[in-house]
Amino acid sequence: MKKFISLSLIFGAFCVNAQQVTPITVNNFTNKVVFTSPPKYVPTDKVPDAPLAGNGDIGITMGGTPDKLCFYIGKNDFWNAYPYPPAGGIALPGGLDIEIDRLKGGTYYAEQVMDEAQINAKFSNNNLNVELTSQVLAKHNTILIELTANMPCQARLNLWAPESSQSKKDEGNVNGCTWVTRSFDKAPLIEWPSQVAMALSLPGSTVKNYKLIDLVPGRKVTIAIVVYTNHDRTDWKAAAIKEARLLTSTKIAKRRLEHQRWWSTFWKQSHVSIGDLVLEKYYYASQYLFACTSRSDKFAPGLWGCFITKDSTAWSGDYHLNYNYQAPYWAAFSSNQINLTGNFEEPLLEYMSKGKTHAKKLLNNAGIYYPVGIGPKGLTTARWPASPADMKRMYGTNTNKIDDGYMFLGQKTNAVFSVGNMMMHFYSTYDGAYARLIYPYILECANFWEGFLKKKNGRYVVIGDHFNEQMPSSEASGVVDNNEGDYNSTLSLGLVKMLFKGIIDISKYLKIDANRQTKWYDIFSNLSEFPLGDAKGRASLKDMEKGPGNTEVGVYGLNRVSIHGLILPGGVCGPITTPAFNQILLQDIYHWKEHMTKPGEWAYTLGNGIETCFPAAARVGYNPDDLIRQLKDRIALQSYPNFWITQAGGGIETLSAVPMTVNEMLMQSYEGTIRVFPTWNTLKDASFEQLRAYGAFLVSSNLKNGVVEYIRILSEKGNRITLQSPWMKNKISVLIISSKKPIPFTEKNGHIIFDTKAGETYILELK
Numbered sequence: 178m179k180k181f182i183s184l185s186l187i188f189g190a191f192c193v194n195a196q197q198v199t200p201i202t203v204n205n206f207t208n209k210v211v212f213t214s215p216p217k218y219v220p221t222d223k224v225p226d227a228p229l230a231g232n233g234d235i236g237i238t239m240g241g242t243p244d245k246l247c248f249y250i251g252k253n254d255f256w257n258a259y260p261y262p263p264a265g266g267i268a269l270p271g272g273l274d275i276e277i278d279r280l281k282g283g284t285y286y287a288e289q290v291m292d293e294a295q296i297n298a299k300f301s302n303n304n305l306n307v308e309l310t311s312q313v314l315a316k317h318n319t320i321l322i323e324l325t326a327n328m329p330c331q332a333r334l335n336l337w338a339p340e341s342s343q344s345k346k347d348e349g350n351v352n353g354c355t356w357v358t359r360s361f362d363k364a365p366l367i368e369w370p371s372q373v374a375m376a377l378s379l380p381g382s383t384v385k386n387y388k389l390i391d392l393v394p395g396r397k398v399t400i401a402i403v404v405y406t407n408h409d410r411t412d413w414k415a416a417a418i419k420e421a422r423l424l425t426s427t428k429i430a431k432r433r434l435e436h437q438r439w440w441s442t443f444w445k446q447s448h449v450s451i452g453d454l455v456l457e458k459y460y461y462a463s464q465y466l467f468a469c470t471s472r473s474d475k476f477a478p479g480l481w482g483c484f485i486t487k488d489s490t491a492w493s494g495d496y497h498l499n500y501n502y503q504a505p506y507w508a509a510f511s512s513n514q515i516n517l518t519g520n521f522e523e524p525l526l527e528y529m530s531k532g533k534t535h536a537k538k539l540l541n542n543a544g545i546y547y548p549v550g551i552g553p554k555g556l557t558t559a560r561w562p563a564s565p566a567d568m569k570r571m572y573g574t575n576t577n578k579i580d581d582g583y584m585f586l587g588q589k590t591n592a593v594f595s596v597g598n599m600m601m602h603f604y605s606t607y608d609g610a611y612a613r614l615i616y617p618y619i620l621e622c623a624n625f626w627e628g629f630l631k632k633k634n635g636r637y638v639v640i641g642d643h644f645n646e647q648m649p650s651s652e653a654s655g656v657v658d659n660n661e662g663d664y665n666s667t668l669s670l671g672l673v674k675m676l677f678k679g680i681i682d683i684s685k686y687l688k689i690d691a692n693r694q695t696k697w698y699d700i701f702s703n704l705s706e707f708p709l710g711d712a713k714g715r716a717s718l719k720d721m722e723k724g725p726g727n728t729e730v731g732v733y734g735l736n737r738v739s740i741h742g743l744i745l746p747g748g749v750c751g752p753i754t755t756p757a758f759n760q761i762l763l764q765d766i767y768h769w770k771e772h773m774t775k776p777g778e779w780a781y782t783l784g785n786g787i788e789t790c791f792p793a794a795a796r797v798g799y800n801p802d803d804l805i806r807q808l809k810d811r812i813a814l815q816s817y818p819n820f821w822i823t824q825a826g827g828g829i830e831t832l833s834a835v836p837m838t839v840n841e842m843l844m845q846s847y848e849g850t851i852r853v854f855p856t857w858n859t860l861k862d863a864s865f866e867q868l869r870a871y872g873a874f875l876v877s878s879n880l881k882n883g884v885v886e887y888i889r890i891l892s893e894k895g896n897r898i899t900l901q902s903p904w905m906k907n908k909i910s911v912l913i914i915s916s917k918k919p920i921p922f923t924e925k926n927g928h929i930i931f932d933t934k935a936g937e938t939y940i941l942e943l944k
Contacts, residue, residue, distance in 0.1 A: 266493025544625025597746025671742020
């Protein structure tokens with residue numbers, strides 16, 4: 178069994194609002210955070226600061242005080258499919274209140290145990306100690322909560338669903354199983370129904386009154402809540418009630434074993450050791466939280482994942498397509514957590530018919546054109562208010578029919594943005610079934626941009642797309658003119674270049690549309706250069722070549738939005754493919770410090786962008802020691818005691834920030850060349866196991882005393898390896914591990930190149 182790094186999580190007041198942490202060790206993997214006071218931001222319309230657990234579909238947020246606990250139950254597929262914010266969007270199924278009067282004023286202690294995906298708690302008052310454990314089973318729609326007490330006391334239970342004008346609720350009791358349902362299915366304009374049932378039982382108990390239970394010493398009370406929606410199964414209500422009623426101690430023990438096995442497998446997928454306990458802690462905590470909120474066979478998570486504590490969350494908790502929806506997945510690819518990413522494409526594919534209609538009706542263009550926000554099952558979440566009065570109040574104009582009432586915010590890149598994630602997945606796995614699944618979407622993006630691009634003086638230009646979101650002006654009519662907009666936005670150029678490189682690669686792989694590749698290559702090769710300007714005597718990136726109406730624009734350097742097109746997820750430039758341009762971007766990053774007034778403000782990431790700016794800095798080769806220092810300062814300035822790094826904008830997107838940054842510092846492959854420790858201080862020991870590289874390779878390596886001791890590579894699909902050698906002018910060997918036989922390889926311009934066979938593992942080391 179592979180050993181995991183032992184993380185010491187004692188870090189005192191390092192994190193804002195953090196509590197003292199006492200570590201525990203399970204199977205050599207220490208991963209626990211401790212809370213000594215109740216959460217402050219529950220309920221909330223954004224990120225909760227409470228102990229959290231989930232199974233990628235159902236999430237629990239433990240709010241409240243010792244005497245009045247509340248487990249908020251969120252579910253990724255429970256939406257109010259009402260097309261207008263703020264009422265529509267992800268909705269709260271309900272929760273469970275646990276009230277123990279004798280704990281009023283008592284002490285609060287809770288643990289978020291991440292290697293076991295469990296919440297442990299202990300509450301005390303006047304010699305009464307009540308202990309609690311809770312988890313969401315990894316393979317079942319079941320929440321388990323266990324209570325024990327050292328003295329007799331009573332606990333009141335209340336299973337509830339919210340009241341609202343758009344939903345209806347029902348409740349009852351069947352043979353000792355209490356249940357509650359909530360449904361969005363009758364209100365006007367709701368596009369499809371969402372219905373949820375939560376059924377509560379006490380397995381192994383003969384208690385009939387579930388509202389009031391006795392806790393006595395030496396006896397554990399198990400509370401089970403089964404949660405199903407109509408998206409899980411057609412008999413959602415009956416199934417929840419039946420399953421809750423029939424749960425036994427034996428069944429629970431079996432399901433817990435499955436839970437433990439799932440999480441054990443999860444933690445074995447990859448591993449890093451960098452000698453920095455703070456970053457290692459956030460590295461694994463971020464992976465835990467994302468695994469709690471995303472699973473391939475479930476609905477994709479919205480902005481706040483499954484940790485929903487109220488209706489009408491910020492931005493409807495939707496799939497925001499101009500980076501928020503895509504960003505949470507980025508680290509999962511290189512961390513070898515592909516099983517968390519297979520839900521990403523579904524809502525994008527489901528919206529394609531509407532996207533084609535938008536392109537034709539609004540732009541008279543082929544392909545697909547997406548608004549800034551969507552939901553599951555073809556739902557649009559980004560629309561201007563239905564009432565002109567609300568439009569005037571919120572946006573300063575009565576005109577609410579801009580772009581047929583949909584929020585595109587002047588941007589044409591909302592659909593193509595997601596191609597970045599699709600190509601990251603494909604390049605990382607070379608999965609043929611996945612390639613065939615996504616190809617129709619990528620093809621429609623290519624159809625759109627073939628029509629939207631203009632060719633002038635031998636180069637393709639982007640006219641009429643906006644670099645930033647454009648809101649209606651109170652001084653204008655509010656109508657966004659689709660013929661206006663920025664000229665050669667850096668974001669647009671980067672994403673379009675990524676698109677046509679990607680569709681050429683994937684069409685060749687699938688051996689289809691060969692007759693279109695000449696046109697695609699022409700666009701890729703002759704797209705306008707990324708605009709540059711002069712910044713006090715040095716070349717620096719511009720947001721766009723010109724603004725609307727050919728207006729001149731300033732030189733602001735590389736920033737969060739341009740990074741999306743060029744580096745992440747764009748991946749169209751870097752130290753290997755564009756070394757001179759990469760130096761310009763690197764110098765722009767070195768100038769980010771000029772705008773800081775205090776530690777933690779580097780790259781303006783308090784608003785948005787921690788998941789973008791820090792990995793981008795690693796990719797282009799920024800100073801590794803300063804990068805780590807800036808990242809730790811940013812974490813210290815704004816994060817919660819449950820290890821969730823917060824920012825003003827989105828939520829789960831920040832969960833990719835630390836893992837992606839660390840992975841990029843230790844191993845890069847996005848330019849078709851594997852590079853180990855590319856942005857790392859080689860005087861500091863570090864190691865990694867099974868990071869996933871482009872070409873469907875799993876790479877492991879160890880750096881000790883300034884020397885790379887070995888590089889081990891598992892080839893999943895038998896592709897050719899190109900590796901930048903860390904052993905310049907030294908003799909090396911390449912062995913197949915299974916046979917211990919050396920294989921031939923080529924050394925060229927500091928690179929090691931050799932062919933592989935699918936399923937074989939190779940080790941490279943000094944002779």
